Amino acid sequence: MAGKLDRRVTLITGGGSGIGQAAALACAEEGNTVIIADSDAEGGGATLRQIKDKGGEALFIRADVSKTAEVEALFSQAVKQYGRLDCAFNNAGIEGESTALAESTEETWDRVLGVNLKGVWLCMKYELRQMLKQGSGAIVNNASVMGLVGSPTNPAYTASKHGVVGLTKSAALAYARSGIRVNAVCPGFVQSPLTERKFASSPGRKEAAIARHPIGRLGTPKEIAAAVVWLFSDAASFVTGHTLTVDGGYVIQ
Numbered sequence: 001m002a003g004k005l006d007r008r009v010t011l012i013t014g015g016g017s018g019i020g021q022a023a024a025l026a027c028a029e030e031g032n033t034v035i036i037a038d039s040d041a042e043g044g045g046a047t048l049r050q051i052k053d054k055g056g057e058a059l060f061i062r063a064d065v066s067k068t069a070e071v072e073a074l075f076s077q078a079v080k081q082y083g084r085l086d087c088a089f090n091n092a093g094i095e096g097e098s099t100a101l102a103e104s105t106e107e108t109w110d111r112v113l114g115v116n117l118k119g120v121w122l123c124m125k126y127e128l129r130q131m132l133k134q135g136s137g138a139i140v141n142n143a144s145v146m147g148l149v150g151s152p153t154n155p156a157y158t159a160s161k162h163g164v165v166g167l168t169k170s171a172a173l174a175y176a177r178s179g180i181r182v183n184a185v186c187p188g189f190v191q192s193p194l195t196e197r198k199f200a201s202s203p204g205r206k207e208a209a210i211a212r213h214p215i216g217r218l219g220t221p222k223e224i225a226a227a228v229v230w231l232f233s234d235a236a237s238f239v240t241g242h243t244l245t246v247d248g249g250y251v252i253q
């Protein structure tokens with residue numbers, strides 16, 4: 001396989017399902033060596049097999065991105081195996097619960113912020129350390145349209161995604177002269193296991209979500225993966241600190 005990202009070593013967190021899996025497959029198709037990190041060994045193993053079946057090079061490492069020791073072990077194994085890290089997609093994330101802030105729980109706050117925000121911060125820390133040694137790298141964080149606009153019923157998730165946008169801009173500024181670009185994608189609602197779980201919790205919810213997208217449908221994981229591949233590629237060499245909406249027009253209303 002050869003393409004826009006030929007021979008680059010790319011880490012994808014949450015690569016065992018949905019958007020992360022599509023990004024892992026897309027990067028492999030572009031010629032990347034892909035490191036899939038996921039807390040779910042079954043999903044991570046499935047992505048690994050799909051890449052290897054197509055002749056790609058990949059490694060699966062089980063890791064919970066919210067746990068420092070597991071993230072340290074992830075990076076030490078990845079660097080030991082490949083010696084470098086060119087690109088990283090910090091994508092692992094979980095949905096919150098649909099409640100107004102006054103009814104929301106501390107447990108949900110800690111869990112959602114732990115994975116969606118601390119997890120991105122922790123992974124970025126180790127990615128940046130390696131990329132600084134190399135003097136090059138590209139990071140893409142998976143935020144959401146909920147990182148750009150408010151949501152009346154999902155305060156922890158929305159706060160976590162606004163935090164991801166803030167981390168992205170701060171790191172982009174800090175490392176702009178070090179050869180490292182840091183960007184975020186902000187997907188609208190995408191057809192994935194995450195949204196399927198949310199839609200299953202109340203009838204009519206999927207139709208309501210579709211109606212909020214001017215384009216008249218949900219996105220696909222592949223459409224988000226295509227944006228990630230572009231942000232990683234040399235075609236985006238002057239793009240840093242950008243929050244790229246891939247949302248069927250969700251936030252322009």
Ligand SMILES: NC(=O)c1ccc[n+]([C@@H]2O[C@H](COP(=O)([O-])OP(=O)(O)OC[C@H]3O[C@@H](n4cnc5c(N)ncnc54)[C@H](O)[C@@H]3O)[C@@H](O)[C@H]2O)c1
Pocket residue numbers: 013014015016017018019020037038039040043063064065066091092093094095115119142143144145186187188189190191192193194195
């Ligand atoms: N699906 C959407 O509509 C949508 C929209 C905007 C943003 N996003 C974001 O995209 C990302 C991926 O979402 P998805 O829809 O593909 O979800 P998904 O549930 O299909 O996949 C998420 C993956 O992350 C892994 N994961 C969860 N917690 C983890 C942890 N602590 N450590 C390591 N891996 C962990 C899961 O095992 C799973 O493989 C999330 O950050 C989500 O917030 C999704």
